Amino acid sequence: MFNLDVLFSVGNIILFMAIFTRLSGLFTSAPLFSTYPIPAQIKVWLAATIAFILFPIVQANTSFVTPTSVPALTLILFKEFLIGYVIGYCANIMFAGIELGVNTFAIQMGISADQALNPTSGGNSPVITQAYTYLATMLFVTLGAHRWLFSAIYNSFKTLPAGYVFNFSPGLVEQVVIISGQIFSIGLGIAIPIFGVLFITDILLGFTSKMMPQMNIFMVSIPLKIYLGLLLSLIFMRPMAEYIAVLIEQFMTKIAVIF
Numbered sequence: 001m002f003n004l005d006v007l008f009s010v011g012n013i014i015l016f017m018a019i020f021t022r023l024s025g026l027f028t029s030a031p032l033f034s035t036y037p038i039p040a041q042i043k044v045w046l047a048a049t050i051a052f053i054l055f056p057i058v059q060a061n062t063s064f065v066t067p068t069s070v071p072a073l074t075l076i077l078f079k080e081f082l083i084g085y086v087i088g089y090c091a092n093i094m095f096a097g098i099e100l101g102v103n104t105f106a107i108q109m110g111i112s113a114d115q116a117l118n119p120t121s122g123g124n125s126p127v128i129t130q131a132y133t134y135l136a137t138m139l140f141v142t143l144g145a146h147r148w149l150f151s152a153i154y155n156s157f158k159t160l161p162a163g164y165v166f167n168f169s170p171g172l173v174e175q176v177v178i179i180s181g182q183i184f185s186i187g188l189g190i191a192i193p194i195f196g197v198l199f200i201t202d203i204l205l206g207f208t209s210k211m212m213p214q215m216n217i218f219m220v221s222i223p224l225k226i227y228l229g230l231l232l233s234l235i236f237m238r239p240m241a242e243y244i245a246v247l248i249e250q251f252m253t254k255i256a257v258i259f
Contacts, residue, residue: 010066011064011066012055012059014064014066014067014073014076015055015058015059015062015064015162016051016052016055017077018064018076018077018080018162018163019051019054019055019058019080019157019162020047020048020051021077021080021081021084022080022081022083022084022153022156022157022162023047023050023051023084023153024044024047024081024084025080025081025082025083025084025085025086025087025088026084026085026087026088026149026153027043027046027047027084027088028081028084028085028088029084029085029086029087029088029089029092030087030088030091030092030146030149031088031091031092031094031095031137031140031145032137032140032141032146033088033146034088034092050150054153054154054157057154057157058157058162061157061158062157062161062162062163063161063163064161064162064163065163076162076163080162083156083160084153086176087149087152087153087156087255087259088149089176090176090179090180090251090254090255090258091145091149091251091252091255093179093180093182093183093186093251094136094186094247094248094251095133095136095137096183097182097183097184097185097186097187097190097247098132098133098136098186098187098190098244099129099132099133100183100184100186100187100190100191101186101187101188101189101190101191102126102128102129102132102133102190102191103126103129104187104190104191104195105191105194105195105198105229106126106128106129106229108194108195108198108199108202108225108229109128109194109198109225109226109228109229109230110222110225110226111126111127111128111226111229128229128230128233132190132240135237135240135241135244136244136248139241139244139245139248140248143245143248143249145248145252148252148255148256149252149255151256152252152255152256152259153259155256155259156259159259160259172258175254175258176258179251179254186247189243190240190243193232193236193239194229194232194233194236197228197232198225198228198229198232201221201224201225201228202221202225205217205220205221205224
């Protein structure tokens with residue numbers, strides 16, 4: 001028979017709050033959970049359900065010390081939220097890099113003004129950027145990367161246990177900074193195939209305007225670059241999907257190693 005006084009003790013309730021807060025941080029910044037308009041009630045109940053599942057495991061493998069003051073409790077909850085947020089942030093860097101790369105060649109195509117509300121970022125972005133974001137999201141779900149995030153959260157309770165211990169080692173901070181810096185390399189990898197062809201097209205159009213001054217090259221270049229950009233997007237769609245799939249595996253592996 002369960003002893004309800006022990007089960008619902010102050011220490012157990014605060015430990016559950018710590019687990020729930022770490023999961024809330026993950027849902028605040030992680031791809032799929034934070035980048036789509038999922039109702040807040042669903043995310044709260046999902047976080048509470050997962051916290052309920054993790055609670056007995058974390059309780060059996062941690063020496064959690066119950067805080068004795070409100071400032072101490074606030075510090076613990078802030079730390080837990082920060083850990084979950086950093087895990088989701090590291091995974092979301094990949095999506096930010098993809099969006100950066102697609103925006104780059106969308107500007108070169110001349111369709112940067114063709115913007116619509118992007119539910120993944122909450123702002124406006126070119127429609128072609130949203131198409132690539134949806135592609136990355138489908139690959140993220142297909143590869144089961146969301147399960148890797150939950151695995152990283154579970155393992156983080158071993159490397160960064162709940163409580164007063166705030167051991168963000170220099171190595172961990174360094175790895176997070178390195179992952180953050182990869183947004184530019186990801187964006188370059190996404191943009192360079194199409195951007196390079198469009199850039200060469202601009203150079204050739206410039207030579208053409210010099211050789212044929214009577215030709216209105218501006219009116220020719222606009223539809224030509226849009227057509228060429230869309231054609232290249234279709235041609236490179238499969239290589240891009242394979243590249244994004246490799247990125248997802250690499251990022252999830254790095255997050256698993258860090259946490």
